Amino acid sequence: MKLSYPIFATLIGALLFLVGACSSSSDTDFSVEYEKFTLDNGLEVIFHKDDSDPVTAVALTFHVGSARELPGRTGFAHLFEHLLFLESENLGRGGLDQMSARIGGSGANGSTSRDRTNYFQTVPNDALEKMIWAEADKMGYFINTVNEMVLEKEKQVVKNEKRQGVDNAPYGHTGYVIDKNLYPEGHPYSWQVIGSLEDLQAATLDDVVNFYNTWYVPNNATLVIAGDFDSDQAREWVQKYFDEIPAGEEIEPLEKQPAELDETKKLYHVDNFARLPELRLTWPGVENYHDDAYALQILTQLLADGRTAPLYEVLVEEKELTSGVGMYSSNSELAGEISLRVRAYPGVDLNDALAGVEEAFARYEENGFTEQDLERVKSGIETRFYTGLSSVLGKAFQLAQYNIFAGDPGYINQDIQKTLDVTLDDVNRVYEQYIKGKDYVATSFVPRGEADLALAGSVEAEIETEQIVQGAEGEDFILPEDTEYERTPSSFDRSEEPPYGPEPEISVPQVWTSELSNGLDVYGIENRELPLVQFNIRIDGGLLVENSDKVGVSNLLADVMTRGTANKTPAELEQAIDLLGASINVSSGRQYFTISGNTLARNYDATLDLVEEILLEPRWDEREFDLAKQSVLSRIAQQQSNPNSIATNEFNKLLYGDGHILSFSSLGTEESVESITLDDLKAYYEDYINPSVATYHIAGAINQSNAVASLSDLESRWESSPVSIPEFEFPEPPAQSRVYFYDVPNASQSVLRIGYLAMPETDDDYYPATVMNYILGGGGFASRLTQELREGKGYTYGIRSGFSGSSLPGPFSVSSGVRSNITFEAVELIRDIMADYPDTFTEQDLDNTQSFLLKSNARAFETLGAKLGILQTMSANGWSADYINAQQDVVREMSREEISELAGEYANPDRMYYVIVGDARTQLKRLSGLGYGEPVLLND
Numbered sequence: 001m002k003l004s005y006p007i008f009a010t011l012i013g014a015l016l017f018l019v020g021a022c023s024s025s026s027d028t029d030f031s032v033e034y035e036k037f038t039l040d041n042g043l044e045v046i047f048h049k050d051d052s053d054p055v056t057a058v059a060l061t062f063h064v065g066s067a068r069e070l071p072g073r074t075g076f077a078h079l080f081e082h083l084l085f086l087e088s089e090n091l092g093r094g095g096l097d098q099m100s101a102r103i104g105g106s107g108a109n110g111s112t113s114r115d116r117t118n119y120f121q122t123v124p125n126d127a128l129e130k131m132i133w134a135e136a137d138k139m140g141y142f143i144n145t146v147n148e149m150v151l152e153k154e155k156q157v158v159k160n161e162k163r164q165g166v167d168n169a170p171y172g173h174t175g176y177v178i179d180k181n182l183y184p185e186g187h188p189y190s191w192q193v194i195g196s197l198e199d200l201q202a203a204t205l206d207d208v209v210n211f212y213n214t215w216y217v218p219n220n221a222t223l224v225i226a227g228d229f230d231s232d233q234a235r236e237w238v239q240k241y242f243d244e245i246p247a248g249e250e251i252e253p254l255e256k257q258p259a260e261l262d263e264t265k266k267l268y269h270v271d272n273f274a275r276l277p278e279l280r281l282t283w284p285g286v287e288n289y290h291d292d293a294y295a296l297q298i299l300t301q302l303l304a305d306g307r308t309a310p311l312y313e314v315l316v317e318e319k320e321l322t323s324g325v326g327m328y329s330s331n332s333e334l335a336g337e338i339s340l341r342v343r344a345y346p347g348v349d350l351n352d353a354l355a356g357v358e359e360a361f362a363r364y365e366e367n368g369f370t371e372q373d374l375e376r377v378k379s380g381i382e383t384r385f386y387t388g389l390s391s392v393l394g395k396a397f398q399l400a401q402y403n404i405f406a407g408d409p410g411y412i413n414q415d416i417q418k419t420l421d422v423t424l425d426d427v428n429r430v431y432e433q434y435i436k437g438k439d440y441v442a443t444s445f446v447p448r449g450e451a452d453l454a455l456a457g458s459v460e461a462e463i464e465t466e467q468i469v470q471g472a473e474g475e476d477f478i479l480p481e482d483t484e485y486e487r488t489p490s491s492f493d494r495s496e497e498p499p500y501g502p503e504p505e506i507s508v509p510q511v512w513t514s515e516l517s518n519g520l521d522v523y524g525i526e527n528r529e530l531p532l533v534q535f536n537i538r539i540d541g542g543l544l545v546e547n548s549d550k551v552g553v554s555n556l557l558a559d560v561m562t563r564g565t566a567n568k569t570p571a572e573l574e575q576a577i578d579l580l581g582a583s584i585n586v587s588s589g590r591q592y593f594t595i596s597g598n599t600l601a602r603n604y605d606a607t608l609d610l611v612e613e614i615l616l617e618p619r620w621d622e623r624e625f626d627l628a629k630q631s632v633l634s635r636i637a638q639q640q641s642n643p644n645s646i647a648t649n650e651f652n653k654l655l656y657g658d659g660h661i662l663s664f665s666s667l668g669t670e671e672s673v674e675s676i677t678l679d680d681l682k683a684y685y686e687d688y689i690n691p692s693v694a695t696y697h698i699a700g701a702i703n704q705s706n707a708v709a710s711l712s713d714l715e716s717r718w719e720s721s722p723v724s725i726p727e728f729e730f731p732e733p734p735a736q737s738r739v740y741f742y743d744v745p746n747a748s749q750s751v752l753r754i755g756y757l758a759m760p761e762t763d764d765d766y767y768p769a770t771v772m773n774y775i776l777g778g779g780g781f782a783s784r785l786t787q788e789l790r791e792g793k794g795y796t797y798g799i800r801s802g803f804s805g806s807s808l809p810g811p812f813s814v815s816s817g818v819r820s821n822i823t824f825e826a827v828e829l830i831r832d833i834m835a836d837y838p839d840t841f842t843e844q845d846l847d848n849t850q851s852f853l854l855k856s857n858a859r860a861f862e863t864l865g866a867k868l869g870i871l872q873t874m875s876a877n878g879w880s881a882d883y884i885n886a887q888q889d890v891v892r893e894m895s896r897e898e899i900s901e902l903a904g905e906y907a908n909p910d911r912m913y914y915v916i917v918g919d920a921r922t923q924l925k926r927l928s929g930l931g932y933g934e935p936v937l938l939n940d
Contacts, residue, residue: 274446551673796818827927
């Protein structure tokens with residue numbers, strides 16, 4: 001994983017949260033509130049207090065990633081990250097996931113990058129000692145539990161993750177091709193974090209032990225605790241559980257190793273899953289916290305982001321080669337890259353795209369940027385920083401990052417100052433130094449049969465693709481029930497789980513409501529933790545009110561409404577938003593048309609003025625309409641080759657039936673979008689953009705009186721009129737199950753969607769059925785489906801089940817991606833788990849369900865986004881804020897017998913659609929063994 005802009009922005013955002021709002025002047029003073037101490041064994045510990053919610057985040061980060069691997073053992077750091085979740089001496093097998101479920105945690109998780117591996121979870125603050133105990137058990141009391149079969153099983157999980165995210169995804173191999181050619185052989189960044197299938201399979205138990213002993217030691221780790229907790233008590237617990245874990249050998253830091261190119265390299269790949277040609281250019285960049293990293297980050301935004309950016313002007317507006325351009329500077333510990341991506345329209349020659357890039361660079365060299373351009377970019381940073389820090393876990397991540405890679409959490413002070421100090425001269429200098437006339441790696445990823453679209457002079461990239469082999473060697477294993485091992489000595493009994501602390505005080509946020517004279521309903525929550533306001537106007541309609549011959553009208557309207565207003569050109573509107581440091585988005589989905597905003601509280605009124613202008617003064621620009629249409633057609637083309645999108649679209653067709661408006665994608669089809677005119681958008685606007693079917697939701701640093709007063713102009717100018725939202729018949733679940741297959745030749749994974757059209761969220765059984773599903777497939781790593789298919793068999797990287805009704809009926813679905821050669825076995829196991837679930841649900845399962853769902857409410861209202869979610873649920877269903885307490889009562893009163901009855905009715909595997917997207921040549925015929933008849937080939 002690269003340290004790309006969103007991560008970089010969030011890092012600097014930590015400072016802004018901790019010290020309060022700041023200006024972009026270069027002489028601002030900063031101070032950071034945190035406490036740091038080091039144990040005798042070298043473990044560095046950082047505390048950050050935040051008592052805004054009764055939750056605490058625990059993040060344990062090791063200074064090891066794929067850069068510390070050896071050639072031939074690539075992907076090992078990531079594999080090891082997986083292993084550490086499986087078992088430790090005192091937690092037991094699967095103990096961390098089980099405990100997480102019981103205590104109402106966010107779900108223990110982890111991630112691996114080139115340079116670090118972290119483990120993290122947010123819990124109610126009464127469970128802090130339990131988490132400190134668990135993290136210490138993983139660090140010091142883990143390695144004896146690993147055996148050959150555990151290793152073999154987890155290899156399959158990681159290989160499935162690679163298939164899902166790389167091998168079976170459009171453009172999935174791009175990073176591999178770039179890094180292999182940007183860095184010399186043997187460079188720590190020349191291979192991917194995920195590794196290769198061959199190297200993963202070659203990993204041995206000795207490798208695991210050696211890796212653990214070398215890197216997973218206290219003197220190579222940082223523990224961060226952030227949130228609502230008692231510092232003195234937490235320090236005692238950290239010392240108790242971590243202090244006696246012995247330090248490892250001293251670890252020498254790696255030298256910086258920036259990439260160097262002595263020629264431009266051009267490579268191409270014919271991508272099995274791509275439908276659009278894509279060009280990427282990558283130049284050598286700089287490492288984390290290099291003085292030039294700040295100017296490079298701003299330069300890339302100035303070149304590509306926004307309608308006045310030269311790359312956008314040339315490639316999107318003038319040459320119409322693509323719907324957008326992305327450019328960013330990513331920085332890792334040892335080196336960095338500067339990347340530019342153009343995903344072109346169908347059939348575009350990438351030589352034309354490169355010519356457009358060169359023309360845009362020449363335009364910049366001639367015209368330069370203005371001080372206002374620079375301020376526009378800096379203004380956008382502040383709001384994004386705050387938004388990225390709305391959770392205690394986000395704050396914990398940033399403190400760990402600075403501690404490990406800058407050597408001091410307090411480096412945050414210098415970091416933000418360096419960003420604010422960037423000048424236009426700095427921007428121009430780094431362009432000359434790192435981009436202009438410099439060698440780069442160019443990759444052309446093109447659809448099957450279109451190799452002629454690649455850059456001239458490109459050579460074919462070397463990419464190994466997996467062959468689908470039934471019963472492939474190394475994929476079968478037997479996981480023993482119990483593992484014997486020698487326990488690691490300790491000065492006290494670590495086998496006893498610590499008790500809960502004082503029960504957290506959980507309070508549902510206070511909701512206020514109002515109604516304007518034009519019929520607009522208003523729902524709000526005041527919260528002043530951060531100087532932010534988030535809001536949206538949600539209007540009934542979207543896909544639901546469209547004509548099946550013109551599907552995609554509301555989606556196109558949403559796009560066009562952000563492309564200028566009657567009084568502002570697209571560039572002027574964008575600049576006005578950016579100078580406020582705000583974001584305004586318009587979108588349309590299956591049931592709602594939504595205008596949303598996110599802004600600093602001090603800029604809320606000005607941001608709302610722009611929302612009002614977008615809403616009430618559309619521009620109706622024919623050229624912008626044509627560009628929006630091209631962009632949508634490009635997205636539809638991409639969906640046609642993405643197995644996950646194919647599965648979702650085909651599943652919806654079966655759920656709702658041919659011709660039902662909800663059987664379509666909100667984007668529309670190529671045929672429907674081609675037929676849509678600007679007059680169709682105007683007709684939708686006149687018929688459905690109306691306050692009589694709209695609701696305003698707002699959360700953040702604003703009170704009720706000010707929020708309502710801010711809407712006075714909208715109240716007087718937005719006139720109400722009757723709107724008719726059609727009512728629909730919805731089909732019953734199938735009387736018996738049937739299997740449907742969509743062929744994607746040579747797919748290395750099969751994507752599964754299994755389910756039926758269930759009930760609306762307002763149905764009396766909806767929430768009880770959601771409670772029922774927690775142990776089946778809604779409980780993350782603790783669920784039956786995950787435990788059986790991922791942890792027990794290694795069939796998948798992830799699987800879940802759940803209900804997704806709204807005020808309308810929505811599906812119950814099981815979704816996953818499984819390796820191709822066990823497609824039948826995976827589907828059969830899912831079917832059997834659902835069939836057995838009513839009779840195998842135990843009192844312990846009920847206890848775990850109740851404990852999680854009740855305790856997790858401590859985390860349910862933490863962010864502004866979560867608070868908006870409460871308001872949207874209330875307004876959509878006509879509920880009061882008491883619905884949260886009512887749901888808690890449902891959980892408390894649920895019995896095992898009720899769960900079994902609900903499971904039999906709502907998770908019956910014999911009344912579902914089974915949709916599989918994969919390789920028909922090798923998998924189709926085997927699925928007849930499920931007993932649901934011969935599979936139906938959907939794209940015969």
